[in-house]
Amino acid sequence: MNAEKVFEQVWREFIRRLEALRNQKPKMTYEQLGEMCGVSKVTTKRWLEGAGGEKTSFPDMLRYMQAVGMNIRAVIPQSQSEKEAVLESRLSEIQKELAVCKDALKQAEKERDAYKSRWEGHLETVRAQSGNHPSGPFAHGQKPLGEKAD
Numbered sequence: 647m648n649a650e651k652v653f654e655q656v657w658r659e660f661i662r663r664l665e666a667l668r669n670q671k672p673k674m675t676y677e678q679l680g681e682m683c684g685v686s687k688v689t690t691k692r693w694l695e696g697a698g699g700e701k702t703s704f705p706d707m708l709r710y711m712q713a714v715g716m717n718i719r720a721v722i723p724q725s726q727s728e729k730e731a732v733l734e735s736r737l738s739e740i741q742k743e744l745a746v747c748k749d750a751l752k753q754a755e756k757e758r759d760a761y762k763s764r765w766e767g768h769l770e771t772v773r774a775q776s777g778n779h780p781s782g783p784f785a786h787g788q789k790p791l792g793e794k795a796d
Contacts, residue, residue, distance in 0.1 A: 649691065652722060653707070654710070655721070655722075656707065656718070656721050656722060657700075657702070657707065658710055659716070659721045660707065660710060660716065661693060661694065661699070662713070663711075663714050664690070664694055664714065665694060666678055667679060667682075667714060676688075676690045676694075676696045677690075679714075680795075682713045682714055683709075683710045683713045683714065684709070684710075684713065687711075689786065709721055717789075725795055733773070739758065
């Protein structure tokens with residue numbers, strides 16, 4: 647990709663960032679955006695309307711991007727090996743997070759089983775103390791809601 651195309655792509659990303667800042671809640675004014683970038687509100691408005699910017703120097707664009715919290719490395723196209731390295735790193739992070747989640751799930755299942763066992767033990771004790779009679783809303787011949795009595 648030639649330098650001109652890279653510049654165009656980076657500039658589009660910068661404008662998207664300005665648009666996002668302009669449309670967030672609370673909405674930023676052209677003046678606030680201009681102050682961030684060190685330009686006038688008129689310049690900011692022109693940029694967002696698609697006018698101007700094509701003669702911006704690369705050092706100025708880097709300064710503008712930094713002012714709005716953008717990282718140039720995240721915008722400039724990378725080689726295939728760089729992309730793969732980033733993806734492999736992210737995959738590794740996700741796999742570590744997944745392992746932590748799986749461990750937490752196993753622990754939660756153990757706790758659930760322990761509580762279930764305890765609850766069943768208490769239930770058996772209560773049944774034994776009550777003479778082993780069934781309990782619950784239907785124990786004495788009551789019909790579930792919606793069913794007619796005989």
